[in-house]
Amino acid sequence: MSQITDAYRGLKLGERWDHAPKPVRWFVMLLVVAFAFYLPYLNILPFAYIRTDLTSSGSDWASVLFLIVVYMIVAVGLNVVIGLAGLLDLGYVGFYALGAYSIALFGSTNSPVVEAMQSKFGLSEEWAVPFVVCIPIAITMSLIAGVFLGAPTLRLRGDYLAIVTLGFGEIIRITARNLDGVTNGAAGITQVPVPPGPESDGRAFFNTIDAERWYWLALAILILIIFLARRLENSRVGRAWLAIREDEDAASVMGVAGFKFKLWAFAIGATLGGLAGLLFGSKQQYVEPNAFMVQLSFLFVAMVVIGGSGNIYGALTGAFLLTYLPERFRDLVDWRPFAFGVALVLVMILRPQGLVPSRRRAREFDDRREEAKEAAADV
């Protein structure tokens, strides 16, 4: 036993994790997941202090948890784009909006699209596209949007890509606001459908009151997504992304189809963004253009960057902190933008690779620092 602990001492946390026996890892993961599912009911002091609804002005704890998980899905998706493929996407909110609008446009009886379908095919006023059909629609729409945006722009490098994607996010929002006949414009769409489930007391299973159900649903989806994302990382796809990030020209001479893999990263990111948007819109049961301002894109990027891009757990941490902290300290609402700014600057100065960086990424940052120092010394 002491031999084992000796061997572990001096290893970084991540390495310790890698060296732990498989049953131990499974057990720890199971505990973490169980705890995550239990979180809405957390009421034992002192742990209960992490709840956000301790004061009367606080926000509903389960709803906050739900939002955290939705943003975690966003962060995992954006991490594929920024962290793994190395593409700076500043318009991620566009995909998030597309997901939310897809389910609203096709699933809500309030949507002009559904109304048009009703009159065209002589359907009843109650009819709308069922929720389960809306999911593939939303996923397909965001996927297609990802490919359409990516195909012409991924040949651009660095800053240009950032600017084009930034524009994309705004275009989606402005289109949603101005196309009155399709999206109800600024008024938004109400009666966005919720997932099917057994009704009780005349209320749907997924309703506005029992937010923990939404949280559990989102959490289950998140776990599935993390599982799939890890598969990607440890495969020829993950290696291709890494190779592209490190030396795109050398990678292409070694047979890595750079454009193809970048487009895949973009499409995967878009899909996850759309899925998160779908969950968000469905829980709100209301979708409006103002929910998808450009600031949200920056928040998403900040999650990945502060957490540590290239590392799923970093992105999850970033999403958690940037969603949870503002909700927990809602009383200090006037200080929020200030605190956010200070936190960002501090992280960038003290730990530019992010709070929980990928090991490779951390070294890439160190290298660049060294280079900058050498360059400065040369002058």
Place this chain on the structure above:
Amino acid sequence: MSEQTHAESSTDTDVVLEDTSNHDQIAIETSGEVGEVLLELDHVTLRFGGVVALNDVNFQIRRGEILGLIGPNGAGKTTAFNAMTGVYTPTEGAIRFKGKEIAGIKPHTINHLGIARTFQNIRLFPEMSAMENVMVGCDARHKTSVVGVLFRTYRVRPSEEELPESGIRRSLAKVFGISRHTLEERAGRRRSMELLRFVGIADRAHELARNLPYGYQRRLEIARALATEPELICLDEPAAGFNPAEKEDLMGLIRRIRDLGHTVLVIEHDMKLVLGVTDRIVVLEFGQKIAEGSPEEVARNPKVIAAYLGEPDDAA
């Protein structure tokens, strides 16, 4: 990833090139006949603005040979490599590989057709381990798609030795097959290890490429290029910066690469060295081919002697 120990890693200076690899696992299958034209530069001209880096260059590489490409600094040797591997498109002329025009085709497509290369200034993936670098090369021949990776949809009926040993997994694999992804990853790891052994750097397989000594990095580049199973491998000054003993080793390695079934094109500055290992030599100067022939013919050629006279033999 693996239980490989790093106990007997050698020091930076005495690199021992010992081939302990299993050649059956890394030899490639070739489709053509030895001696047929594999790659052909047909009146290739390549200009960078005013600079004519290649001027109406013609030569052929035949299957199974080791062809040397030599010439003074700035002669256009690297540019010829870049044109052949799709990095640059010739301004004029054609490049044909196995009879197919490849000028203007994307580098990764050319790699899939069967040309790989190393770089004069080492360009490994520094944050990947030696093994992972070679795996990227192996991936070039693998087929698993993104969907296949995510959902393991493409199942393969495994052969007896690929089946897992333990009971339940074994029966599951028998019924559902094994995903192509899993099999390819396994095969890639095995092949990568063999290739690292082949070039003599397997003792540091799990170290990051950036932490490897210079000589190891050069050899790792060769292993990575070989991993893409190229019919033609182009080595751009693979012995640059080596001492004479290491150079001698490397020439042996080049011969063994040919014995695996690859055709080799090698750029080398050191005349003596190149004469010893190549079957034929093409000499470039100022972007033009000034000589071509057997090492003896080239060594006697007055133009070549003139080109190399006064050229400091820095061998770098």
